[in-house]
Amino acid sequence: MRxxxxxxxxxxxxxxxxFAATNVLPGNAAELxxxxxxxxxxxxxxxxxxxxxxxxxxxxxxxxxxxxHGDLGxxxxxxxxxxxxxxxxHAISTPLKNSAVLALITTLLxxxxxxxxxxxxxxxxxxxxxxxxxxxxxxxxxxxxxxxATLLIVVFFGWLGALPPVSLVAPGTSxxxxxxxxxxxxxxxxxxxxxxxxxxxxxxxIEVLQEDYVHxxxxxxxxxxxLLWGYVLRNALAPSVQIVxxxxxxxxxxxxxxxxxxxxxxxxxxxxxxVTERDVTAVQSTVILLAAVYxxxxxxxxxxxxxxxxxxxxxLS
Amino acid sequence: MSTAxxxxxxxxxxxxxxxxxxxxxxxxxxxxxxxxxxxxxxxFGPFIAPHSPNVPIGIPGQGSIGGSPLGLDQLGRDxxxxxxxxxxxxxxxxxxxxxxxxxxxxxxxxxxGYARNTALDGITMRTVDIFISLPAILVMLVLxxxxxxxxxxxxxxAAVVLFPGVTRIVRTAAAETATRGYVEAAVARGEKRGAIxxxxxxxxxxxxxxADLGVRxxxxxxxxxxxxxxxxxxSPPASDWGLMISENRSVIPTNPWAVVAPALALVLLIxxxxxxxxxxxxxxxxxxxx
Numbered sequence: 001m002r003x004x005x006x007x008x009x010x011x012x013x014x015x016x017x018x019f020a021a022t023n024v025l026p027g028n029a030a031e032l033x034x035x036x037x038x039x040x041x042x043x044x045x046x047x048x049x050x051x052x053x054x055x056x057x058x059x060x061x062x063x064x065x066x067x068x069h070g071d072l073g074x075x076x077x078x079x080x081x082x083x084x085x086x087x088x089x090h091a092i093s094t095p096l097k098n099s100a101v102l103a104l105i106t107t108l109l110x111x112x113x114x115x116x117x118x119x120x121x122x123x124x125x126x127x128x129x130x131x132x133x134x135x136x137x138x139x140x141x142x143x144x145x146x147x148x149a150t151l152l153i154v155v156f157f158g159w160l161g162a163l164p165p166v167s168l169v170a171p172g173t174s175x176x177x178x179x180x181x182x183x184x185x186x187x188x189x190x191x192x193x194x195x196x197x198x199x200x201x202x203x204x205x206i207e208v209l210q211e212d213y214v215h216x217x218x219x220x221x222x223x224x225x226x227l228l229w230g231y232v233l234r235n236a237l238a239p240s241v242q243i244v245x246x247x248x249x250x251x252x253x254x255x256x257x258x259x260x261x262x263x264x265x266x267x268x269x270x271x272x273x274x275v276t277e278r279d280v281t282a283v284q285s286t287v288i289l290l291a292a293v294y295x296x297x298x299x300x301x302x303x304x305x306x307x308x309x310x311x312x313x314x315x316l317s
Numbered sequence: 318m319s320t321a322x323x324x325x326x327x328x329x330x331x332x333x334x335x336x337x338x339x340x341x342x343x344x345x346x347x348x349x350x351x352x353x354x355x356x357x358x359x360x361f362g363p364f365i366a367p368h369s370p371n372v373p374i375g376i377p378g379q380g381s382i383g384g385s386p387l388g389l390d391q392l393g394r395d396x397x398x399x400x401x402x403x404x405x406x407x408x409x410x411x412x413x414x415x416x417x418x419x420x421x422x423x424x425x426x427x428x429x430g431y432a433r434n435t436a437l438d439g440i441t442m443r444t445v446d447i448f449i450s451l452p453a454i455l456v457m458l459v460l461x462x463x464x465x466x467x468x469x470x471x472x473x474x475a476a477v478v479l480f481p482g483v484t485r486i487v488r489t490a491a492a493e494t495a496t497r498g499y500v501e502a503a504v505a506r507g508e509k510r511g512a513i514x515x516x517x518x519x520x521x522x523x524x525x526x527x528a529d530l531g532v533r534x535x536x537x538x539x540x541x542x543x544x545x546x547x548x549x550x551x552s553p554p555a556s557d558w559g560l561m562i563s564e565n566r567s568v569i570p571t572n573p574w575a576v577v578a579p580a581l582a583l584v585l586l587i588x589x590x591x592x593x594x595x596x597x598x599x600x601x602x603x604x605x606x607x
Contacts, residue, residue, distance in 0.1 A: 010446065010447055010450045013447045014447060014450065014451060017447070018459055021459050021460065021462075021463045022459060022462055022463050139588065142535065142587055142588060142591050143539075143583075143584060143587060143588075144539040144542055144543050144546075144559075144583070144587070145543070146542075146543055146546045146559070146562065146563075147542075147562070147580045147583055147584060150562050150566065150576050150580055151577070151580055153566070153569060153576075154569055154573045154576060154577055157569065157570075158569045158570055158573045159573075165566070165569065249452075252452050253452030253453060253454045253455065256452075256454050256455070256458075257454060257543050257546070257547065260547055261546075271458060272458070272547050272549070274462075275458050275461055275462050275549055276548065276549065278462060280462060283458065283459065283462045284459075287451075287455050287458070287459055290452070290455060291450070291451050291452075291455065294450070294451070294452055295450055298450075
């Protein structure tokens with residue numbers, strides 16, 4: 001309960017910070033949206049339609065109130081262009097789904113790959129296999145996503161001509177209907193996020209392999225796979241839950257750059273586009289939404305770890 | 318700093334000595350080579366560049382030709398010359414952001430750690446928690462939206478993202494050190510808080526502070542390069558490695574070097590910084606286990 005309250009408190013504080021940063025500092029959204037050459041009457045009209053003629057506190061209040069009701073408000077740019085459907089919720093519903101597909105596929109591939117490669121590296125610790133897994137994983141983890149992504153494009157599009165350099169998804173269709181557009185974005189996210197998990201599983205396996213009960217099992221004649229699955233992996237698994245959760249949390253940020261590299265029509269591309277257009281209202285609502293997801297995953301991970309590792313449960317109570 | 322003891326260097330040493338933690342560590346050696354190479358390019362690259370980085374000299378996207386081994390970019394400018402002059406922004410902005418990160422982070426951490434378990438400590442650390450609870454790239458994007466994409470905003474953004482980690486580390490170390498006898502002696506002597514923090518505590522917690530300098534430096538480089546890549550930071554025709562990679566994606570089929578060259582430069586820079594940082598951490602581990 002205390003953690004949930006802390007999460008909500010953080011989110012509230014973040015909403016103040018994000019709102020303050022995007023609203024108080026320079027000029028205002030109407031001016032930023034219309035550009036410097038806007039005529040005063042046009043500016044005034046847009047300000048009124050966006051509610052910018054109210055006081056800052058009033059605007060923050062109505063924004064927050066809207067958020068609590070699930071209303072993300074209107075995009076300043078869409079209102080300025082007299083778009084028929086200016087609401088942010090309408091604009092981001094498809095990108096959110098697309099991003100969820102990308103994140104889900106990445107996670108589904110990430111978990112078995114992490115366990116497999118981590119266990120493999122741990123069993124053969126400090127041997128050739130270990131180095132062949134750990135070193136590239138660490139190198140890719142150190143690089144920015146856009147560098148990895150661009151190098152992948154050079155190899156798979158430039159040299160091999162096998163995969164498209166941009167992940168365009170026709171409006172109204174699901175990215176799943178054209179799976180090849182997902183390959184490179186997923187690969188980039190996997191390369192960027194595998195190392196942390198592999199390292200964790202690897203050291204877990206190394207630790208468990210030195211335990212007495214594993215030695216006893218070995219002396220009792222248990223070998224190979226039975227020993228590995230029954231004794232080693234099961235005990236090395238619990239600490240890995242947190243690292244998987246951290247990786248999913250990483251995806252919330254990582255997806256923004258990766259989607260932009262491939263022009264994948266997800267929430268990241270939408271956000272970067274909004275920043276480019278200085279669409280202040282769209283930026284603040286999208287950022288708060290992503291922050292909420294981020295904090296929620298953190299919370300769920302904490303609860304899941306406590307649930308899976310009985311030792312922690314008794315320590316806490 | 319009265320406690321800082323300068324180690325007297327031998328008067329006749331001809332070449333600068335490489336610190337032990339690099340010389341004795343394979344990763345450290347590789348990292349040093351990478352970093353020296355990149356710093357050399359950043360400092361002297363613009364002088365050895367065969368062409369001007371901003372003047373088109375041929376057909377856009379053309380591959381390797383005479384006088385232009387890495388070919389031309391999407392506007393027909395020499396890729397080698399642009400890559401050679403693209404290092405300054407990455408290094409300088411990254412370094413500035415790191416300095417700002419440590420200035421703010423160390424100061425807040427010292428204050429909070431020394432005032433441990435008081436309201437000042439609590440408020441500082443809760444604020445830090447809030448800053449940590451937003452993904453780094455989102456912080457950068459919010460700041461760019463608010464302030465536009467100038468070099469100063471990039472530096473500020475990276476510092477805002479990175480200072481909480483430093484504050485946490487410094488706070489823990491300072492709170493621990495503040496209970497030591499020599500600090501209590503200084504308090505008893507009636508020394509001012511600033512003097513105690515600077516002279517008694519700071520010199521004794523330098524090791525954990527320096528330990529992840531490499532990580533923070535490489536993170537600021539990555540964050541700034543990423544925002545430049547997204548087209549939200551420095552604006553063309555600046556020759557910045559991050560910006561070059563995004564500009565030249567359209568010419569990948571005809572001249573992949575236009576993106577590979579700046580990408581490899583960033584790879585060497587980031588790996589070099591990380592390898593040196595790791596070598597220092599290993600060195601700390603060895604000397605503390607002795």
